[in-house]
Amino acid sequence: MTATTSNASAPVNGEATAVASHEVGMMFVHEYYTFLNKEPSRLHCFYNKQSTMSHGIQGEDTEVCHGQQASDNIHAKILALDFEDCKVLVSNVDSQTSLNGGIMIQVLGEMSNRGGPSQKFVQTFFLAEQPKGFYVLNDIFRYLKDDSEVEAEPEIAICPPAPEPVVEEKKPAVEEKKPEKKHEHKKHDKKADRKETKKDAAKKEAE
Template sequence: MATGTLEVSVEAIGHAFVTQFYQILHTTPEHAYQFFKDSSTMSRPDPTGYLMTVTTIQGIRDLILSSDWANCKAEILTADVQASYMNGITILVTGCLTGLDNVRKKFTESFFLAPQDNGFFVYNDVFNFITEDQGHIQEDVFNFITEDQGHIQEDVFNFITEDQGHIQESILRRASNFWLGIKRKLF
């Protein structure tokens, strides 16, 4: 028997949020800050690409208004939604922004929606553009972990081809060796 409450899926809430957030960001960006609270955090790249982070409603409002969202069209390619910590919702959005110059820029944005009495608010929002030259960052991290890339590729291949009975043991052994290797390099 129904109790009078309507259960809404996490996916439905997340997708509704994404639709509404980007619609408001495009049509009335001066109101987009209303998704946030003073405890919220928002990160955006500055003109040099450095990710700057602000908190408080005023800081978030100023950061939103410092961009020309009203003259950008957002094309959402994916919106992945998961239930998260303390009944919150994690959302990862990928898409393209097209400005007045008709240049399409790929972006990714992640949100953590925290529960409140009357729904959710954006607790964390991280936005960044995806550029073609960011591949070197991942490569640099990989090189930092080990200089012997061939050995890692061999380990990955061996891991994939091992039978199921040894996978758990292999994961633990390799994870332990991985963190020990990083610890030795850092300290």
């Protein structure tokens, strides 16, 4: 299937110089999600036997499907996703010219399937050239989780510095006696001598 749209004046051919990669990207995105909404059972026609596709949820492992009609094929994966009345609101499309004339496309938007709540998604395509246009060589799709569902990184607790140990001055168990001053002994001795001389004098008078 060539990446064309019913509203386009000319098909999207393989010459990136003739049609800007941005225009190719916009036309492809419009046609791809139109098929997703109206004819999801034919969505595998955008791929071929060399294509690979993965479809999953942010942060979870997902299997890669190879080929358009193999046992683990892209067609079976698309049918297993059970698309019906799938509505897509595209918020951003980025396109770049790549190797050998290919085009890399990244899509951001919201998708609602079977009347369910809208989920944010990101999808990346690599369009490779073929004789009559492009085919999807690589397709990576991820539903994005809400901010509340994404686990916050644990905060690293900063421990305050440990307080310095307080060393208490120990008082001696037995208080040391202060030595008596020498001059106090001398004064005491002089007083005692005076008392003794007075007593001796009194005895002599009595005799």
